[in-house]
Amino acid sequence: MNKKxxxxxxxxxxxxxxxxxxxxLGLGGIIRFFAYYKNEYPANxxxxxxxxxxxxxxxxxxxxxxxxxxHTEGSYKALSLTCTHLGCTVEDSEGAFHxxxxxxxxxxxxxxxxxxxxxxxxTLKIELISDGTLVxxxx
Amino acid sequence: MGKRLTASIIFxxxxxxxxxxxxxxxxxxxxxxxxxxxxEYCLTCHQDLPEISPSHPVDIFGCVVCHGGExxxxxxxxxxSTMRGEKNPSDLLVVEASCGGSTCHSGxxxxxxxxxxxxxxxxxxxxxxxxxxxxxxxxxxxxxIAHMGINAVQDxxxxxxxxxxxxxxxxxxxxxSLLSFAENCLYCHxxxxxxxxxxxxxxxxxxxxxxxxSPDGETTHTLTTAIxxxxxxxxxxxxxxxxxxMQYHPREDQYSGRLHEYYQPIAQFVRxxxxxxxxxxxxxxxxxxxxxxxxxQDEIQYVQCRTCHGTKTELPRSYTIQNENDPAFxxxxxxxxxxxxxxxxxxxxxxxxxxxxxxxxADGTYELFGKATRQRFVFQPVxxxxxxxxxxxxxxxYCHQCHAVER
Amino acid sequence: MPRPSFVHHLHPAKIPRKQARFTxxxxxxxxxxxxxxxxxxxxxxxxFYYIPSPDRAALSVQTITYLVPLGGFIRNLHFWSGxxxxxxxxxxxLRVIFTGAYTSxxxxxxxxxxxxxILALLLDFSGYVLRWDVDIQWAxxxxxxxxxxxxxIGDSLFKFVVGEALPGSITLIRFYAWHTYxxxxxxxxFLIWHIFRVRRDGGIASSKSPANRKPDRxxxxxxxxxxxxxxxxxxxxxxxxxxxxPSPIGPPLTGISPNLxxxxxxxxxIWIQELLRFGDxxxxxxxxxxxxxxxxxxxxxIFPKLDPREIGSWFPTSGRFAQGVVVVIIMIILIFTIxxx
Numbered sequence: 001m002n003k004k005x006x007x008x009x010x011x012x013x014x015x016x017x018x019x020x021x022x023x024x025l026g027l028g029g030i031i032r033f034f035a036y037y038k039n040e041y042p043a044n045x046x047x048x049x050x051x052x053x054x055x056x057x058x059x060x061x062x063x064x065x066x067x068x069x070x071h072t073e074g075s076y077k078a079l080s081l082t083c084t085h086l087g088c089t090v091e092d093s094e095g096a097f098h099x100x101x102x103x104x105x106x107x108x109x110x111x112x113x114x115x116x117x118x119x120x121x122x123t124l125k126i127e128l129i130s131d132g133t134l135v136x137x138x139x
Numbered sequence: 140m141g142k143r144l145t146a147s148i149i150f151x152x153x154x155x156x157x158x159x160x161x162x163x164x165x166x167x168x169x170x171x172x173x174x175x176x177x178x179e180y181c182l183t184c185h186q187d188l189p190e191i192s193p194s195h196p197v198d199i200f201g202c203v204v205c206h207g208g209e210x211x212x213x214x215x216x217x218x219x220s221t222m223r224g225e226k227n228p229s230d231l232l233v234v235e236a237s238c239g240g241s242t243c244h245s246g247x248x249x250x251x252x253x254x255x256x257x258x259x260x261x262x263x264x265x266x267x268x269x270x271x272x273x274x275x276x277x278x279x280x281x282x283x284i285a286h287m288g289i290n291a292v293q294d295x296x297x298x299x300x301x302x303x304x305x306x307x308x309x310x311x312x313x314x315x316s317l318l319s320f321a322e323n324c325l326y327c328h329x330x331x332x333x334x335x336x337x338x339x340x341x342x343x344x345x346x347x348x349x350x351x352x353s354p355d356g357e358t359t360h361t362l363t364t365a366i367x368x369x370x371x372x373x374x375x376x377x378x379x380x381x382x383x384x385m386q387y388h389p390r391e392d393q394y395s396g397r398l399h400e401y402y403q404p405i406a407q408f409v410r411x412x413x414x415x416x417x418x419x420x421x422x423x424x425x426x427x428x429x430x431x432x433x434x435x436q437d438e439i440q441y442v443q444c445r446t447c448h449g450t451k452t453e454l455p456r457s458y459t460i461q462n463e464n465d466p467a468f469x470x471x472x473x474x475x476x477x478x479x480x481x482x483x484x485x486x487x488x489x490x491x492x493x494x495x496x497x498x499x500x501a502d503g504t505y506e507l508f509g510k511a512t513r514q515r516f517v518f519q520p521v522x523x524x525x526x527x528x529x530x531x532x533x534x535x536x537y538c539h540q541c542h543a544v545e546r
Numbered sequence: 547m548p549r550p551s552f553v554h555h556l557h558p559a560k561i562p563r564k565q566a567r568f569t570x571x572x573x574x575x576x577x578x579x580x581x582x583x584x585x586x587x588x589x590x591x592x593x594f595y596y597i598p599s600p601d602r603a604a605l606s607v608q609t610i611t612y613l614v615p616l617g618g619f620i621r622n623l624h625f626w627s628g629x630x631x632x633x634x635x636x637x638x639x640l641r642v643i644f645t646g647a648y649t650s651x652x653x654x655x656x657x658x659x660x661x662x663x664i665l666a667l668l669l670d671f672s673g674y675v676l677r678w679d680v681d682i683q684w685a686x687x688x689x690x691x692x693x694x695x696x697x698x699i700g701d702s703l704f705k706f707v708v709g710e711a712l713p714g715s716i717t718l719i720r721f722y723a724w725h726t727y728x729x730x731x732x733x734x735x736f737l738i739w740h741i742f743r744v745r746r747d748g749g750i751a752s753s754k755s756p757a758n759r760k761p762d763r764x765x766x767x768x769x770x771x772x773x774x775x776x777x778x779x780x781x782x783x784x785x786x787x788x789x790x791x792p793s794p795i796g797p798p799l800t801g802i803s804p805n806l807x808x809x810x811x812x813x814x815x816i817w818i819q820e821l822l823r824f825g826d827x828x829x830x831x832x833x834x835x836x837x838x839x840x841x842x843x844x845x846x847x848i849f850p851k852l853d854p855r856e857i858g859s860w861f862p863t864s865g866r867f868a869q870g871v872v873v874v875i876i877m878i879i880l881i882f883t884i885x886x887x
Contacts, residue, residue, distance in 0.1 A: 033591060036609075142771075157619060160790070161616060212795075
C-alpha cells in the first residue's frame with residue numbers, strides 16, 4: 001500500500017498523539033491518586049493481664065487476638081487461631097482445630113491435618129514482664 | 140485540523156505545568172509516633188529540629204501530642220493554626236493540654252507527681268506572698284494570709300488552710316501604690332513575659348526553667364533538668380523592688396565571672412553557694428511547690444546548710460537505697476551525673492526529699508555531683524570539726540557569719 | 547463522510563451557523579455543561595477519600611489536600627469549577643435575557659434553567675459545609691436557623707435539613723447525601739431535560755425574520771469539533787488555575803468555636819448577609835431573596851411579548867423592560883455584595 005503521509009494526515013496524527021499523551025498523563029495521575037496508603041501504627045502488643053489468670057495446665061482461648069494460650073510446664077505458648085488459608089478464625093473441636101469457612105483442619109500443635117490450608121498455624125511470641133503480666137505479640 | 144492541534148498542545152502544556160508544580164511540592168515526611176498511632180507530617184519542614192530531650196523521643200511522642208497543631212497539613216498557616224501556646228506549649232494557659240494527662244505530668248494520685256497542679260499552686264506561679272504583703276502594707280487586706288494570686292487557683296486537697304486564691308485584679312484596687320505595684324513589679328512570675336533585655340530573657344510556663352535560651356538569646360528546642368544558675372537569675376538576683384517608690388531597681392554593679400555575677404551585691408553567701416547551681420541545694424518542692432497553696436516563700440523554702448552538712452551534734456539525714464524502685468534512681472535517670480546503686484547511702488532532706496546527686500563515702504565524707512556542671516565535690520559533715528556555733532542556732536545565716544565569701 | 551459516533555448522534559444533524567457563533571452565546575451554556583462534567587469526575591475522585599463524619603471530615607479534607615498525590619489539585623479543580631459554574635450559569639442566564647431567548651416556546655425551558663441555577667447554588671453551599679472546618683460554622687448555623695424563621699413550615703423544614711436539634715453528625719451525612727447524590731440526581735435529570743428542550747424548542751434562539759427562513763447550517767461534526775476545541779482550551783485554563791490557586795481550608799470544627807472562623811458568608815450569599823443587617827430575618831433573609839428570585843424566574847410570564855425578528859440578537863429593543871428589571875435586580879445583588887467588602 002502506498003502510505004503517503006501528507007500534511008493533513010501528519011497534523012491529525014500529531015494531534016492524536018498529543019491527546020493520547022495527555023490522556024496517558026491523566027490516567028497516570030488518577031492511578032497515583034489512588035495509590036495513597038495510610039500507615040497505621042500496628043497494634044502489635046496485647047496485654048493479657050496478670051499471668052496468674054492462666055494457671056499451669058490451662059488452655060485459654062483469647063478471642064481478641066485470636067489465639068489459644070497454653071501454660072505448660074516451664075513456659076507459656078500462644079498459637080494463632082487465624083486460618084492460614086484465607087484468614088477465618090478456626091474453631092476448637094476436641095483439641096484439634098477446624099476452619100468453618102473452607103474446611104481446613106489443624107492438629108493441636110498447629111500442624112496441618114487437612115487442606116485447603118497448606119501452612120501450619122502460627123506460633124506467636126509471648127513474654128512475661130517484670131510486673132507479672134503477660135504480653136502477646138501479634139507479629 | 141490545525142485548530143485542534145493548537146488546542147491539544149495548549150492542553151498538554153497545561154497538564155505539564157500542573158505536573159511540574161506538583162513535583163515542586165516537598166515530599167511529605169511521615170512520623171508515626173507510637174503514643175498516638177496517628178501519622179504526623181511536621182518533619183516535612185522541621186527535619187532540622189533537634190530531639191527535645193532523651194525522655195521525650197520524637198518517634199514515641201511525635202510533635203502534635205505536646206504542641207497541638209494540624210499534623211496532616213503541609214501549609215504552615217493551617218498546620219500551626221491550632222498549636223498551643225504558639226512556640227511554647229508549656230505556657231500555663233495551655234500547659235494542662237500539652238504536658239498534662241494522667242500518664243504524663245498531671246493527674247497522678249500522689250501529688251508528688253502532679254507537676255502541673257504543684258507548679259500552678261507554687262509561690263513562683265501565684266506570687267501570693269508578694270501580693271499579700273504589698274496589699275497588707277497598703278491596707279488593702281488586714282492580714283498576711285494569701286488571698287490572691289496572679290491567676291485564680293484551687294487546691295481541693297490542701298494541707299494548709301488555703302483552698303483557693305482569687306486572681307489579683309488591679310482594676311479593683313483603689314490604692315495608687317497597688318496600681319503601681321501591678322504595673323512595675325509583676326514581671327517575675329512564671330506566667331509573666333519578662334522585661335526586655337538579655338539579662339531577663341526566658342520563656343514562660345514550664346519552659347521558664349526547663350528550656351533555657353541559647354547564649355545568643357534564641358529559644359532552643361530543649362527540655363532539661365540540668366538547669367544552671369543563670370536560668371534562675373533571669374528573675375532572681377536581677378535587682379530590687381522598692382516599696383517606697385513602687386519601682387523595680389535593677390542591680391547596677393558591673394560584674395564578670397561567676398563569683399560576682401551569681402548574687403546581688405547585698406547578698407551574703409558561702410563558697411558552695413556560688414560554686415554549685417541553685418538546684419543542687421533547692422529541692423523540687425521548694426521550686427515547683429508541694430501541691431499546696433502557701434502564704435509566702437518562707438513557708439516553702441526550707442533547705443539550709445545543715446541539710447547537707449548536718450550540725451555539730453548531728454550528721455546530715457541520710458538513707459540507704461533498698462531496691463531498684465527507689466525514686467532516687469528515677470531522678471538520677473533524668474540527669475545522669477551520678478551512678479547510683481542499690482546499697483548506696485544518699486542524703487535526704489528534712490522533708491524526705493532524696494538528694495540523689497549525693498552519696499556517703501566510706502570514710503565518712505560525702506560526695507556531690509553538680510547537677511548542671513557535673514563537677515564532683517567532696518565535703519565533710521560539721522560533726523567532728525572545730526565549728527564553734529551554738530547548737531541551738533543552726534540556721535544558714537549563722538553559718539554565713541564566719542564562712543561568707545569576700546567578693 | 548465518516549459515520550457519526552455516539553457523541554455525534556447526541557447532537558442535532560445540522561444547526562444554523564448563526565446560532566453556533568461564539569460571539570453570540572460565548573459558549574456559556576456549553577461551558578456550564580463542561581464544568582458540571584469536571585465537577586462530577588473530580589467529585590467522585592474525592593469521594594474515595596472524604597469521610598462524612600464530624601470528627602474525621604476536616605482531617606480527610608486535609609489528607610486529600612496535602613497527602614494524596616494530586617489530591618490538592620483535584621480538590622482545587624473541584625472548588626474552582628464549582629465557583630466558576632455559578633458565574634458561568636449566571637452569565638448564561640444574562641445571555642438568555644439579553645438575547646430575548648426566554649419567550650414562548652422557551653418559557654418552560656427557562657423555568658428548568660432556573661431550577662438548575664437553584665440546584666447549583668444548593669450544591670455549592672452543601673459542598674462548602676462538607677469541609678466541616680471552623681470557617682463554615684457560622685454559615686451553617688445561620689443558614690439553617692434561617693429555615694426556622696419561615697412561618698408554618700419552618701420547623702419541619704429545619705428538621706428535614708438538619709435532622710437534629712443542632713447541626714451535627716446527622717446534618718453532615720445528610721448534606722453529604724444531598725451533595726453527592728440527591729442534588730446531583732435532580733441536576734442530571736434537569737440538565738438532560740433542559741438540553742432536550744433546547745432542541746425541541748428549535749435550537750438556540752434566533753431571529754424569526756423572513757431572511758432567516760433557510761439559514762446556512764453547520765454539521766454535527768463541525769459542532770462537535772467546536773466543542774472539543776472549547777473543552778481543550780477550557781480544560782487547559784482550569785488545570786492551570788487549579789494548579790496555581792489553592793482552595794480554602796481551615797482547622798477542624800470541634801464544637802462551636804467562638805472568636806474563630808470566617809464570619810463572612812460564602813461569596814454568593816454575601817448580599818443576603820448584608821440584607822440581614824436590616825432587621826427581621828425572615829423578611830430580609832428569606833422573603834426578599836425569594837421575591838427577587840421569583841421575579842427573575844417570572845420574567846417570561848411578566849414580559850411574554852418580544853418582536854420575533856429581534857430574537858437572537860443582543861439587546862432587542864422590544865425587550866427593554868425585561869432587561870431593565872433584570873439589570874436592576876442584578877445591581878441590587880451586586881451593590882449589597884460590594885457593600886459588605
